[in-house]
Amino acid sequence: MTSPSTNANSSWPKSLRDPSTLYFQKTSVKRSIIKAYWTVIICAIPLWWYTTSIQRLALPTSRVHSETETLHTLPVDVCWEGIPNGLAEPVRKELVQRSLQHKERWNGLTLEPFRYGNCGDNTLIIRNHNGPESIHNQVLKISVEKHVRKDGTYSRHVVDLLEDLLAPVVDASHFNNLAVQYSSRYRLSFSLLNEDSAAGDMISGWNIEHALRVHITPLLEDLSSLHNFTIESQVQFHAPLAFRPAASDGYWGITREDLNVFVNSAEWILSSSSSNDHVLHFVLFVPSLNARPLYILDNNGQSTESNSFLLPQWGGIIIHNPSSPSHQPLPPADLRLTFATFADQLSALLGIPQLPPSIKQLPESGHHVLSKWQMDTLLRRRTIENTIQTRETLRSIVNLVDQIENMPVGQDVKDDVENALSAYTEMWTGSKSLIDIFTLSADAFNLSSRAFFNPGMLALLYFPTEHKYAVYAPLFASAIIPLFVSALREIVAWKKERKDAKNGSSVDHTQGTDTPNTS
Amino acid sequence: MLLPSFLHLLLCLVGLLGVAHASNANDKRVEDFFERNESPTSSHTNNWAVLVCSSRYWFNYRHMANALGMYRTVKRLGIPDSNIILMLADDASCNQRNKFPGSVYAHPDRQLDLYGDNIEVDYRGYEVTVENLIRVLTGRMDPSVPRSKRLLTDERSNIFVYLTGHGGNEFLKFQDKEEISAFDLADAFEQMHQKKRYNEILFMADTCQANTLFSQFYSPNILATGSSGLGENSYSHTNDNDIGVAVIDAYTHFVLEYMENINKTSDNSLQDLFSTVATKKLGSNPGVRTDLFGRPLAKTRITDFFGNVAQVEVLPPTGHLQTSANDEEDSYLASSDMDNKQPSLPHNLTSEQSLPPSDAPWWSSLSLLIQDWGKTRAWVAVGSLGLCLAWTLSS
Numbered sequence: 001m002t003s004p005s006t007n008a009n010s011s012w013p014k015s016l017r018d019p020s021t022l023y024f025q026k027t028s029v030k031r032s033i034i035k036a037y038w039t040v041i042i043c044a045i046p047l048w049w050y051t052t053s054i055q056r057l058a059l060p061t062s063r064v065h066s067e068t069e070t071l072h073t074l075p076v077d078v079c080w081e082g083i084p085n086g087l088a089e090p091v092r093k094e095l096v097q098r099s100l101q102h103k104e105r106w107n108g109l110t111l112e113p114f115r116y117g118n119c120g121d122n123t124l125i126i127r128n129h130n131g132p133e134s135i136h137n138q139v140l141k142i143s144v145e146k147h148v149r150k151d152g153t154y155s156r157h158v159v160d161l162l163e164d165l166l167a168p169v170v171d172a173s174h175f176n177n178l179a180v181q182y183s184s185r186y187r188l189s190f191s192l193l194n195e196d197s198a199a200g201d202m203i204s205g206w207n208i209e210h211a212l213r214v215h216i217t218p219l220l221e222d223l224s225s226l227h228n229f230t231i232e233s234q235v236q237f238h239a240p241l242a243f244r245p246a247a248s249d250g251y252w253g254i255t256r257e258d259l260n261v262f263v264n265s266a267e268w269i270l271s272s273s274s275s276n277d278h279v280l281h282f283v284l285f286v287p288s289l290n291a292r293p294l295y296i297l298d299n300n301g302q303s304t305e306s307n308s309f310l311l312p313q314w315g316g317i318i319i320h321n322p323s324s325p326s327h328q329p330l331p332p333a334d335l336r337l338t339f340a341t342f343a344d345q346l347s348a349l350l351g352i353p354q355l356p357p358s359i360k361q362l363p364e365s366g367h368h369v370l371s372k373w374q375m376d377t378l379l380r381r382r383t384i385e386n387t388i389q390t391r392e393t394l395r396s397i398v399n400l401v402d403q404i405e406n407m408p409v410g411q412d413v414k415d416d417v418e419n420a421l422s423a424y425t426e427m428w429t430g431s432k433s434l435i436d437i438f439t440l441s442a443d444a445f446n447l448s449s450r451a452f453f454n455p456g457m458l459a460l461l462y463f464p465t466e467h468k469y470a471v472y473a474p475l476f477a478s479a480i481i482p483l484f485v486s487a488l489r490e491i492v493a494w495k496k497e498r499k500d501a502k503n504g505s506s507v508d509h510t511q512g513t514d515t516p517n518t519s
Numbered sequence: 520m521l522l523p524s525f526l527h528l529l530l531c532l533v534g535l536l537g538v539a540h541a542s543n544a545n546d547k548r549v550e551d552f553f554e555r556n557e558s559p560t561s562s563h564t565n566n567w568a569v570l571v572c573s574s575r576y577w578f579n580y581r582h583m584a585n586a587l588g589m590y591r592t593v594k595r596l597g598i599p600d601s602n603i604i605l606m607l608a609d610d611a612s613c614n615q616r617n618k619f620p621g622s623v624y625a626h627p628d629r630q631l632d633l634y635g636d637n638i639e640v641d642y643r644g645y646e647v648t649v650e651n652l653i654r655v656l657t658g659r660m661d662p663s664v665p666r667s668k669r670l671l672t673d674e675r676s677n678i679f680v681y682l683t684g685h686g687g688n689e690f691l692k693f694q695d696k697e698e699i700s701a702f703d704l705a706d707a708f709e710q711m712h713q714k715k716r717y718n719e720i721l722f723m724a725d726t727c728q729a730n731t732l733f734s735q736f737y738s739p740n741i742l743a744t745g746s747s748g749l750g751e752n753s754y755s756h757t758n759d760n761d762i763g764v765a766v767i768d769a770y771t772h773f774v775l776e777y778m779e780n781i782n783k784t785s786d787n788s789l790q791d792l793f794s795t796v797a798t799k800k801l802g803s804n805p806g807v808r809t810d811l812f813g814r815p816l817a818k819t820r821i822t823d824f825f826g827n828v829a830q831v832e833v834l835p836p837t838g839h840l841q842t843s844a845n846d847e848e849d850s851y852l853a854s855s856d857m858d859n860k861q862p863s864l865p866h867n868l869t870s871e872q873s874l875p876p877s878d879a880p881w882w883s884s885l886s887l888l889i890q891d892w893g894k895t896r897a898w899v900a901v902g903s904l905g906l907c908l909a910w911t912l913s914s
Contacts, residue, residue, distance in 0.1 A: 259831045260781040265599030273666040310832040312564045396713035
C-alpha cells in the first residue's frame with residue numbers, strides 16, 4: 001500500500017486538489033472542530049435547562065390543609081345588666097339549642113355564657129327597662145321581668161329577638177344575592193338621569209354634597225373600619241330607556257319583566273372606569289315629560305306605590321316623577337327622600353343587618369347611625385365570609401399548584417400565602433376584640449386573593465408529548481445525528497490508530513486510506 | 520393496519536350501543552328528577568361575555584365578522600360594554616383592501632354595519648395572544664391593567680365565551696403564531712372554578728374541529744357547544760363579491776340569525792337554539808356537551824347567557840327598609856329566592872349529548888383512540904430514529 005500523497009499527482013487533475021492535503025481535512029483540525037461543537041452543546045445544556053425549567057417554590061401545603069380543616073367559631077359575648085345571676089340561663093340554653101338547629105343561620109358563631117352584672121364597654125348589654133323595646137348603641141333595653149320569670153320560664157319573644165339580632169336570617173340566597181361580596185374598597189356612583197330633557201322638563205341638578213353629608217357620610221363613617229369608599233356623581237340630560245313603558249289611563253307603567261332590563265347599559269354611562277374597585281350604582285331616574293307619571297306595575301298590571309328597586313349586587317334605582325314641571329334643581333324635600341332611600345339601598349347592598357320590627361332605634365350619639373349590635377353582627381358576618389373565602393382560596397392555590405405541573409410559584413406568591421396563613425392563624429389565637437379579628441380576616445382574604453391572582457402564576461402553555469417530539473425532532477435530530485455519527489467515527493478511527501500504533505505497524509495510517517485508489 | 524382499525528370500529532359500535540341503552544333506560548327518570556327540582560331561572564346576578572377572534576389578515580374577514588356579530592347581539596340583549604371583553608386579532612374595517620372603510624358587514628346585502636359607531640375593542644391586533652386570553656379568564660393580571668380589560672366576575676356571574684378562528688384537533692390557532700390547546704382552556708376554567716369566578720359558563724366555538732376544544736373540560740357548570748366535530752371543517756356561509764372574501768361562517772350565521780328574533784324578555788331556551796341550528800346546512804355536525812352542566816337545556820334561557828337579566832327587588836313605597844322586615848319584600852319577589860343547588864348526576868347517567876344527527880359517543884371514543892395513537896406514534900418515532908442511527912453507524 002502506498003501513501004495517497006504520492007499518488008495524488010498522477011490521479012487528480014491540476015485544477016483540483018487532493019482533499020487529504022486540504023488543511024481543514026487534517027485530523028487534528030477536524031477533531032478540534034468536532035470537539036468545539038460538542039463543547040458548545042455540553043456547555044449549553046445547563047443554560048437550556050435553566051431557561052426551560054419553571055421556578056416552583058414549595059408552598060406550605062400541609063400547613064394550609066391542617067389550618068383550614070379546623071373549623072373555628074366566633075364567640076358572641078352578651079352581658080345582662082340589672083337582673084339576678086342565672087335568671088337568663090334558660091334563655092341562653094334555648095339560644096344554644098337554636099344555634100344547633102339553625103346551623104346555616106348561626107354558621108360559625110358560638111354563644112359565650114351570658115355574663116351578669118358589671119358589663120364592659122365593648123360588650124353587648126341587655127338592660128332591664130319597662131317600656132317599649134329599644135336599642136341604643138350597645139344597649140338593648142327590654143323588659144326583663146316581662147319575659148324572664150324567676151321560676152325559670154321565659155317567653156318565646158325574647159329568644160326570637162336575640163336570635164334575630166345576633167344571627168339575622170341570612171337565608172343564603174338573600175344575603176349572597178343582594179349584598180355585595182366583601183371588598184376593602186368600593187366606589188359609589190350617584191347619577192341623576194333625565195330621560196329626555198329636550199321633551200320640555202328636567203331636573204337640572206341636585207345639591208348632592210349636602211345630601212351626601214347628611215344621609216350617606218354618617219353611614220360610611222360607621223363602616224370605615226370595614227371598607228374604604230370613593231364617591232362620584234353625575235347629572236345626565238339624555239338617558240333614554242331601551243324599552244317603551246306600557247301606557248295606561250293617565251300613567252305609564254313598567255312591568256316586572258321590563259324592570260329586569262331597566263338599566264340601559266348600552267347608552268347610559270354610569271361610572272368611570274378609572275379603578276378596579278367594585279362599583280355600587282345609585283340612579284335617580286326622571287322620566288321624560290311625555291311619559292309621566294311612570295309607575296312600577298305589580299304582577300297583575302296594577303300600578304304600585306313603590307318607586308324604587310334594587311338590582312342585587314349592582315345598585316339601586318329610584319324613579320322620580322316631579323310634581324310640577326320645572327327646570328329647577330331637585331327640591332329639598334325630594335332630595336331628602338331620595339337620599340334616605342339611597343342610604344337604605346346602600347345598607348342593604350352592604351349587608352347591614354336590619355333591626356327586628358318590634359325594636360325602636362333611639363338616635364345614636366355623635367354621628368353614628370348604626371347601633372353596636374348591628375355593627376357587631378355585620379363584623380361577624382363579614383369575618384366569617386372572609387374566613388370561608390380565605391380558606392377556599394388557600395386550598396385552591398395549593399391544589400392547583402399540585403394539579404397543574406407547569407404552574408410557576410414565585411417568591412411573592414409564597415410570601416403572600418405564608419402571610420395570609422399567619423394572619424388566618426393569628427385570628428384564632430389569644431383573645432382579641434372583634435374588630436381586630438375582622439381586620440386580620442380581611443388581611444388574610446386580601447393576601448390570599450393577591451396570591452391567587454399573582455400575574456406570575458400563569459401556567460405555561462400546555463403541549464402534548466407528541467407536540468414536543470414534533471418540535472424537537474426536526475430541530476435537533478438533523479443537527480445531532482451527523483454530529484453524533486461523526487464523533488463516533490472519529491473515535492473509532494482514533495482507537496484503530498492507537499491499536500495499530502501499539503502493534504508496531506510502520507504503515508502511516510491516516511484517514512486518507514478510504515480514498516479510492518485509482519492506480 | 521386494516522385489522523386494528525376494524526377492531527376500533529367494532530369497539531366504537533359496542534360503546535355506542537351501550538350508551539344508547541343506558542340513556543334510554545335512565546333518561547325518563549333523570550328528566551323527572553329535574554322536572555321536580557328545577558327552578559325556572561338561573562341564580563346569576565350579572566352577565567359577562569368574552570368574545571375572541573384569533574385570526575389575522577384580510578382573508579379571515581369572516582372571523583372578525585363572527586366576533587363582531589356576537590358582540591352586537593350580546594350588547595343588544597343588554598350586556599354592557601364594561602362586561603364584554605372583545606378580542607379582535609385584526610382590524611378588518613380599516614384594512615386597505617376594505618372597499619367600505621370603517622365598516623364590517625356579515626351579509627352581501629350590507630344592511631347592517633357590525634362595526635357601527637359604538638364599539639369597544641378591548642384587545643386588538645398583537646394583544647390577542649394565548650397568554651392574554653388565559654390572563655383574562657384566570658384574572659391573573661398586572662395591577663396596571665385597566666378595568667375594561669379585566670373579567671371582574673364573581674360566583675354569581677354567567678359568562679359567555681365565544682372563540683372563532685382556525686382550529687384543529689384540540690387546539691385553536693392564534694395569529695399564525697401560537698396555539699391554545701383544549702388543556703389550556705380546561706385548566707383556565709378549573710382555575711376560575713376554584714376561585715369562584717363564575718356561576719355558569721356557556722362556551723361556544725366556531726372553528727374547524729371545534730368540538731375537540733371542549734373535550735378536556737372538567738370543571739362543573741360549563742355548557743359547551745361547537746360548530747364541527749373531530750375531522751370536520753367549519754365552513755363559511757356566504758361571499759360578498761364587492762368585499763371579495765367570505766363574510767361570515769355558517770354556524771355563527773345561523774346562531775345569529777336565530778338570535779335576531781330574541782329580545783331581552785324572551786324565554787326561549789338554549790335547547791331551542793341548538794336544535795334550530797342543527798337543522799341548518801352547515802357541512803359539519805355541531806356538538807353540545809352537557810355532562811358538566813347542572814340544568815336541563817330546555818330550562819336554560821338564552822338570555823341567561825346572552826342577556827343581562829337580573830332579578831330585581833322592588834322596595835316598599837316609603838323606602839325605609841328598617842320598618843319593612845322581610846315578609847313584605849318577599850311578597851314582591853318570589854322569584855329571586857331560589858336554590859341553585861342541583862344534586863349532581865351520577866356518572867353513568869351523564870352522556871355526551873349531541874344534536875341529531877350528530878354522533879358524539881362515536882366521536883368521543885374515537886378521540887380516546889386518537890390519544891392512544893398519539894403515544895403509539897411517539898414511540899414509533901423514537902424507534903425509527905434509533906433505526907436511522909443504527910443504519911448510519913453500520914454504513
